[in-house]
Amino acid sequence: MDQLTERNEQEKSVENKDKGTDWFFGNIRDAAQFLTGCWMFLMLTIFPLYFGNKYHEIGGYKFSFFSGTSTLILFPAAVLAVVVLLGKMMKRDCGEWRKEISLADIGVLLYMGASVISFVLSDFRTDAWEGVSGWNMGLRTQLLMGASYFLISRFFPWRNGEEKRGTGLAGKLILYGFFAGSGITFILGILNRFGVDPLGMYKGISSSYQILFLSTIGQATWYSSYVCTVFAIGLCIFFAAKSNKIRIASGLYCVLGFMTLVTQNSDSAFASLALLFTGLFVAACGSPDKMERFLETAILGAASFKAIGFLQWGFSDRALELGRLSVMFSRGWLSWLLLLFFSICLIVLLQFEEKKGKAAVEKEWGKWKKKLRLICIIGVLSAAVLALLLIIGNTAGIWEKWFGITFHNQYLLFDNKWGSDRGFTWKAAAGMFAEMTPLRKLFGAGPDCFKAYSYSIPEYADLLYQYWKPNILTNAHNEFLNLLICIGIVGLLAFLAMLGMGVWRFFKAWEKKSEGTESTWLSAFVLAGMLSILAYAGHNFFCYQQVCCTPFLFIVMGLAESAVRINERKHS
Template sequence: YMGSFTWLLLFFAYFFVSRFYRFKKIHLLFLSISIALQAAWGISDFFWMNLFHFFDLVEADYLKASFAGGIGNINGYTSLMISYTGLFAGLFIGEKQGKWSLLFLLMYAFTLLAAFYGMSDNVIFALFVLFLALPFFCFGKKERLLNCIDLYIAFFLVMKLATFFIPKANSSYQYGDKGFFLQLGFTTVPFLAIAVFGIIKLLVVKLQEERIEKVLKPIYFLIVALILFAVVFVFYDANVSHRLSFLENYSNYFRFDDSWGSGRGFIWKMGLNYLTKKMPFSQVLLGYGPDGYLMLTNDNYKVAISQSPYGAIDNIHNEYLNLLLTIGIIGLISYLSLLLSSFKTLFTKNNRGEEGDFSERVFPFAAGLCLLCYVSQAVINIAVPMVLPVIFILSFMGLGEKARAIGKVK
């Protein structure tokens, strides 16, 4: 996991990347090839192709379903893929050239497919935040809003297509959690959603440019409020009132108990118990020690863990709660300040607006969406050296370009 030395290396990476790296669009082609290979490797592991013979001596099939690609655990693999999805979503929305737009759309779809086949629940959190946030960046221009709708349509299309390739045996789908979006893909929801967004796209095409923000933006604010209310209601019903019987099919997603999130409920409860009842004030400020959650649980909850289905608990599967416990409230505030400052810079428009070139306008925005997907899924995941540095370096590249763009117009 992320230790002090890795964080120190990231500081130096920020210094050198933001000051000395110069973006060139051709770099995105090489990046896309690299990402496609990573995604393909993970997809091949979903189908148990075992291309690199890593599973030759693995007899338990459920273990084959727990690892994907060169990242390792499916949680890390999925977090990387879905962060790339945010990157290519931003690139597609801002791109004006046909060939590049096609590349970005295909990579968006391919990384989505890889994330679905990763079958980790963190993809739900990332896409929920990404899809709610995207329209707010697109109401100012009809072309961007149409591209945004295309991303929604592609999402449901990929969700449905993903189910067509799943065999009846010898794949990760037959073991463990099947993945929320793969289960949804077997229903009629994707077809209905594609039809609805197709109609919305036709309406937007006919709507005058100047009326888009005046008419659609207030409507979307209402829709977001209704969606958030629906989410709260679903969780309330699944945990308290139990009136909607069909939610029983998805109880492992909506019902909070010790088994929620593959044991995250039990792990979080343990961490919160230590934070509120046992943690000395000095540790509240400075934490138990970087990546010290295994020591924390072993020193304080050894009996409870031995009586649970989990042999050892070495991370809390929540990046923010993990930081609060291991480096304290000072460390968590510092980390959140870094994220907020980065988002402010990456999403800030410079004075040239649409006249700015791709490197100072589109790429920083895409890097911001990439980071947004990462920090959203981190609610149920933990930082690992195979993922977080990659996402942060992409954001550092965007920060450097945006800082230079802002400097040009001062």
Template sequence: MDRSKKTGILNILRFHCAWQRANSGLAGAFAALIIGVFPLVFRDYYFDILNFKTQFFYWVVIIFAAVLLMVNAAFLILSIYLGCLRDPVRGRRIDASDWSMLDFILIAGISTLQSVFPAAALLGSDGRFSGLLLWIAYAFMYFAVSKNLRLRQWYMDLFLAAGMAACAIGILQYFDIDPIGFRRMMEPEQFYMFTSTIGNINTYTSYAALLAGASTLLFFVEESRIRKKWYFFCMSVSFFALITGMSDNAYLAILALIGLLPLYAFKNLRGVSTYTFILAVLTSEFWILHRLLPPHSGAAGRMGGLYRVISGSHYLIVLVAALWAVYAALRRIIQRLPDAHPLMRDGNRGRWAWLAFLAVGVILTGFALYDVNVRGNAGNYGGLAQYLAINDDWGTHRWYIWRIGLERYRGFSITQKLFGTGPDTYGLVVMEKYYDEMVKRYGEFFDSAHNEYLQYLVTVGLAGLAAYLALLVTSVCKMIRSAGKRPYVMAIAFAIICYAAQAAVNISVPIVTPVMLMLLAMGVSGADETA
């Protein structure tokens, strides 16, 4: 090959690399806005927080799409002019997670077209604005970021920094300190229903679940002393935020985190030690918060459910002391053992042991549910009985909401069972038949399922739910496979896992879902780079 031809090929490579860098930079700016700015923006405090954040997200997507289109049009015209249209640099392939997102959008489109409420399904105007139009924006965001972003760890630091600001506001409000005046125009009975720059406490704790999952994994894998301290701070604050959020959905996220983390952590004794430290920090926070909160405060009267079961237990201080003692003992053992010792080398024995422990836990939970609901032995379980006894009032009437949703689904036609009634039309569907009953029994109406998966089953059908679950599962699996080379990608995987766990009793709103899906797209982009 002569020298001029080599030079031409190199120039083509440089041109297309510059094109890729431009797209990556734009995707990075887009990601930074969604994970670093979007959670903190508001306009009229809590009075229009859902409307404003939805509008803000749309405007960011529209502006980014316009700029991306102009930049790529300019590069395309230039490539034609220079005669280097063909890109010698291999792009990122379409994989299972991409097909899952495309499938979901296609199914949501079919669902909208066949819906009895097409306008509501398109715009989500009778729900939480999560109609087809918003999901198209989500899909654009997913593909634009997952196919262009060059993921770096500082993106996670930015995500956590914004999260720490939001959590700090929420924690201060828990102690009746209102740093930015959110409560000035609110009724006192609403003080503990909304918090931070996120809004409803259920939404706030779903955001905190993302932070807890990411910061805990980053703390676990980080080796730099300065960064490890930063991640420890973020982990501690996110735990505080989950607890002080006063929503029981937070405990599903905590359970998923402490239940699944050992499957990653228990590769050696050092991992067991770090996991014990994390548990000790978490339980210590429960014990400390219970004693920091004045008994006469408004939050004290609102705290209930699992918080009272855990923090009010006389055995909590024993557990805290035992965990710190075990951690101290493990640290001394690690210091004395050589690196070549079997306990210090990576292996799967600890993971298999924990998996067996989880299996036993699932069996015991199943037995407890049977014992309470079939045999009627609720009295044997103390404060936990309210969570084990299944009836319409379970979980702040959630079981009632789920029951009527499933009853409506059973009455659907085959087509509706496959494709649903239209995105974000759950309220219209159930209130059509059960509105009078809701108001008579509870004095309120329920316009969402308070279970993302049931909501998708009813609104986009079995096909839509399968596509959404496939998107989550394939994306997380892809991140896990790449975690060996880029451990911080695993932090995104655990953030998604924690979100998915609490989603079983929560709803999807365009306050947290854009952040979750942006993280998912970032994680997929990082996995693609590793591949």
């Protein structure tokens, strides 16, 4: 009897100890979740609107905000997350983290690892740690972005700590804050293009610079980078929503997004938009209902472009003169053609469903979806190859020699001035890479060390100075080429792997679970992860990493990964 009593007391003691341990680590987890949510709210809501001395050194002010909030909030959250992980390891329950490492997780880890190795081998340690002044994308920022991905993917505040689908009060505050912050930013960008400056951002700045800066982000290419990266969230909610109220609200947000995209005056945004809609079409091929949503989204985009065209016509005395591509989509014939084409497609699809019956169409759709996706992908790749051949042949004089044809279009002649002097910059960057040592080719000069490395070589320093004087070239204006110089072949492959693994992870999750997902938010976030990666890659083929854009890629990826994990748990 005494032995039995003693055993019972020992079991109760162990049980009480486990309860105490669970209580302690549960509170640590809640604290990490709270801090992660606070950081997300500040970045998604306040960061886009934050500025210091108007457009003067706005990149520095933005980085100070990012660095300050990350140091005060994100870093402590990461420390608490490590404590939670250690607690799981103590209970031999670390499998939740270790066994559930996803493709997206591996991609981020590969990229972070490559960045660390490049930093260790760099001859420019200070530059590699801090990055170029103005956006500071050195290793410090890379690690913070990686930490944000893992924290958001594990600690986003879902309702009742993940027990139910959807978002609780904290999650809704973050999402509503995102729509408020980005929506106001979009509105300011649109108003600026019609000479309306409610914040007085242009006071003291020459009118010739007005076309180069807008909203509260600053440089037009930075602004378009930001818009292209975050816009996918609102677009996917409009695409996936079942509630009419949510569709109307998200639809209005999408109208603002499309309007600011067609007026921001950066051609890179249209490459981004093309990839975004390619991804959305591939996702929509899953069912006729989704294809209807895709066509509705495309019609909304084309109508928004045309609405801007009418506003530019009605307020011609105030509207700024934009580039050729922007004008073509707003005031030109292209938006009319897109609007007509997608409207006809939607009418045909609806009539086909009415004639054959929705059930019969859905049954037959399975035979078509793979073919539609294949046609889309082949079409996009063929268009890209054709454009490349046109540029190469025109630049080399082949078409003139063979057919007596020369294209004087600014997009088809790859000279030094091509793409706002990207032609010269890309040639110089390619030359620098070719002359790197084998070790540098593999691991690069160090994160965000393009400037430090290029100006350390006398012949390239002189070449760049003569072309850009009195300005200093700080990057290759092509993220992939810039990464090749900064973190080498290994780093570039790791970054491409991160993007590719993320796209595949989120696409497969969307395909597998979207039909059974009850929550609009979850299905939308999963799809937004894929589309945001595609939009970012399309835009930054002509741009570069900076603090107004790249951190949001990791935020959206983290949000998408979190949604995938919730879906997997609910269906396991």
